[in-house]
Amino acid sequence: MRVLLAEDDLTSRIMLQSVLSKWGYEVTSVSDGEEAWNVLQGTNAPPLVVLDWMMPGIDGLTLCRKLRAQDRADPLYILLLTSKGEPDDIVRGLEAGADDYVAKPCDNEELRARIGAGERVLQLLAEVARRQKLQGVLEMAGAVCHELNQPLHIVAGYSELLVADLDDNDPRAETLRVIKAQVDRIGELTRRIMCITNYRTKGYLGGCRAIVDIREASQTLNEGANA
Amino acid sequence: MNNSRILVVDDEALICEMMKWAFTNAGYDVQTAESAEKALELIKTYKYMVFFLDLNLPGMNGIELCRIIRKDNPLTVAYAVTGYASTFEVFDCREAGFEDYFTKPVELKTLFQAAEQAFQKLARWKRDE
Numbered sequence: 001m002r003v004l005l006a007e008d009d010l011t012s013r014i015m016l017q018s019v020l021s022k023w024g025y026e027v028t029s030v031s032d033g034e035e036a037w038n039v040l041q042g043t044n045a046p047p048l049v050v051l052d053w054m055m056p057g058i059d060g061l062t063l064c065r066k067l068r069a070q071d072r073a074d075p076l077y078i079l080l081l082t083s084k085g086e087p088d089d090i091v092r093g094l095e096a097g098a099d100d101y102v103a104k105p106c107d108n109e110e111l112r113a114r115i116g117a118g119e120r121v122l123q124l125l126a127e128v129a130r131r132q133k134l135q136g137v138l139e140m141a142g143a144v145c146h147e148l149n150q151p152l153h154i155v156a157g158y159s160e161l162l163v164a165d166l167d168d169n170d171p172r173a174e175t176l177r178v179i180k181a182q183v184d185r186i187g188e189l190t191r192r193i194m195c196i197t198n199y200r201t202k203g204y205l206g207g208c209r210a211i212v213d214i215r216e217a218s219q220t221l222n223e224g225a226n227a
Numbered sequence: 228m229n230n231s232r233i234l235v236v237d238d239e240a241l242i243c244e245m246m247k248w249a250f251t252n253a254g255y256d257v258q259t260a261e262s263a264e265k266a267l268e269l270i271k272t273y274k275y276m277v278f279f280l281d282l283n284l285p286g287m288n289g290i291e292l293c294r295i296i297r298k299d300n301p302l303t304v305a306y307a308v309t310g311y312a313s314t315f316e317v318f319d320c321r322e323a324g325f326e327d328y329f330t331k332p333v334e335l336k337t338l339f340q341a342a343e344q345a346f347q348k349l350a351r352w353k354r355d356e
Contacts, residue, residue, distance in 0.1 A: 142311050146283065149310040150239055153331035157245040160335045161252065187332040194311060194330070 001119055002046035005029040006036035006063070007081070008055045012104075016050065019108055025115070033058025040067060040076070047074060047122050048115065053082040053093065061096045068097030075125045077118040081106065134199040137212055145190045152190070156183045192218045231346060232274065233257045236266045236292065237281040237308070246279065249335045255342060263287035270296065277345045278305040279338065280325075290323045297324030302352055304345035308333065 003025040007013040013029055020027045028046055030036050034057045039045060049067075053060040060080055067076060080098035082089060083105075093101050099118060102111050159180040166173040195218040202213035233255050235246040243259035250257035258273065260266040263284050269275075278296060282289035293305045307320050307328035320328055327341065 146311040149331040150242065153310075153333065154239070154241045154245050156332040157242075157249060157335055161245070161249055164252070183332060191330065 001048060001122070002026045002028065003048045003050060003115070004036060004039055004046040005050045006031075006033065006055065006060070007050075007052040008032055009052070012052075016106070016111075019111070020050070020115075023112055023115070032056050033060065033063045036063060037066065045074075045076075047076060048118050049076060049078045050115070051078055051080050051098070053080055053084060060098075061093060064093070064097035075122060075129075077122050079114060079118055130199055134196075137196060137199060137217070141193045141196050145194050148186065148190050152183050152187055156180060156187070159183065189214070194218075231255050231276065233277045233279065233342060234266060234269065234273075234275040235259045235279045236261075236263065236284065236289065237279075238262060238284050239281075242281070246338075249338070250342070253339050253342070263289070263292040266292060267295065270299075274300075276303055276349055277342055278303065279308050280305055282307055282309045282320075283311070290319055290325075293320075293323040293325055302349060304348060306338075306341055306345075308338075 003020055005013065005016055005020060005027055007016060007029070008031050010031075013031065017027050017029045025048075026046075028039055030039060033055045036049070036051065037058060040049070051060040051063060058066070060082075064078055064080070067078070078098045078100075080093045080101040081104055082093060082101055083103070084090075084093075085103045090101055099121065100114050102114055159176050163173050163176045163180065166176070192214055196212075196214070198217055200213045200216040201210040202216070203209070204211040231254070233250055235243060235250070235257060236259070237243050237246070238261050240261060243261060247257050247259050258269060258275075260269055264286055266280075278293070280289040280293055284292070289307060289309075293307070296303060296305060304326045305324060307325045308331060309328060310331045317328070326345065329337065329341070
C-alpha cells in the first residue's frame with residue numbers, strides 16, 4: 001500500500017521512511033503541509049497519510065480540515081503524529097478529521113499496529129464501495145433485463161409466427177428471420193447481463209471512460225475455469 | 228378440447244395476445260389472464276391442464292399463484308416464464324410446484340415442446356390413476 005509521510009524534521013522523516021519501507025509500504029515523503037496537499041491533489045494519491053501536526057506553512061491540523069472539506073472520490077486514512085498528548089489535543093486532532101493519532105516520540109510497534117489498522121479500514125471501505133457498485137449494477141441489470149425481455153419476447157414470438165405463415169421462398173421470410181436473429185442476439189446479451197456476479201469495467205472511448213465489462217463481469221464458473 | 232386447455236398469465240396484454248395466437252395455431256385451447264387474481268377467477272369456471280405463468284405480476288406474484296394452482300389441482304403442469312431470472316430463486320420455483328422455467332425471450336417452439344411434454348406427462352399420470 002502507498003503511504004504519504006509528511007514530516008518536517010529530517011531525522012524523524014528518514015527514520016519513519018525507513019521503517020515504513022521495511023514494513024512493505026511504498027512511501028512518498030514530503031517535508032511540509034503544502035507539499036503534502038499537492039501530492040494529495042494529484043491523480044493516484046496515496047490512500048494512507050502519516051501526518052505530523054507541527055509543520056511550517058500548513059500544519060497537520062489545518063491540512064486535515066482542508067482534506068476533509070474536499071469531496072474526494074477515494075477514501076483517505078489520516079494518522080496524525082503529535083507530541084501534543086493532552087486529551088484536549090487528541091480531541092482537536094480527531095475532530096479536525098484525523099482517523100487516529102500516534103504520540104511522539106513514536107513507538108515503532110505502536111506505529112506499525114496503527115498503520116495496519118488504517119490499512120484494514122481502507123480495505124474495508126474499498127470492499128464496501130465494490131459491493132455498492134455491484135449492487136447498483138445488479139439493480140440496473142435487473143431493470144434493463146426485465147424491461148427489454150418483455151418487448152423482445154413479443155417481437156421474437158410474432159416473427160416466429162409470421163415466418164411459419166410464409167412460404168420458405170418468400171423473401172419476407174428471410175427478412176423476418178433476420179429480425180428474429182437480431183432479437184435473439186439482444187436476448188443473449190440480456191441473458192449475459194443476468195449472469196453478472198462481479199464488478200468489472202473496461203475502457204471506453206480510448207480509455208477516457210470506464211464501462212461495465214459485461215463479458216468479464218458475467219463470466220460463468222466454467223468460463224472462469226477455462227480462462 | 229378441454230384436455231388440452233392452457234392458461235397463459237402475463238401482465239402484458241401484447242404477450243397474452245401473441246401467446247394466444249401461437250398456442251391456438253399449434254392446436255391448443257388457450258385462454259389468457261393479465262393478473263393472478265383474474266387467473267384464479269378463470270380457474271373457478273374452467274379446467275386447465277397446463278399453465279405458463281409470468282412471475283412478475285402485479286398483486287399476487289406468479290410463484291404464489293403457482294402454489295395455489297398446484298395445491299388445488301395437483302394433476303396439472305405449470306411453467307414459469309420470466310423476464311428476469313435472478314429476481315427469484317430456482318428453489319422457490321421448484322417448491323411452488325413449477326415444472327420448469329423459461330427466460331424471455333423464449334422461442335415459441337420451445338414453449339410448444341414444453342406444452343407437448345406436459346400433456347404427455349398428464350396423459351401418463353391419468354393412465355396410472
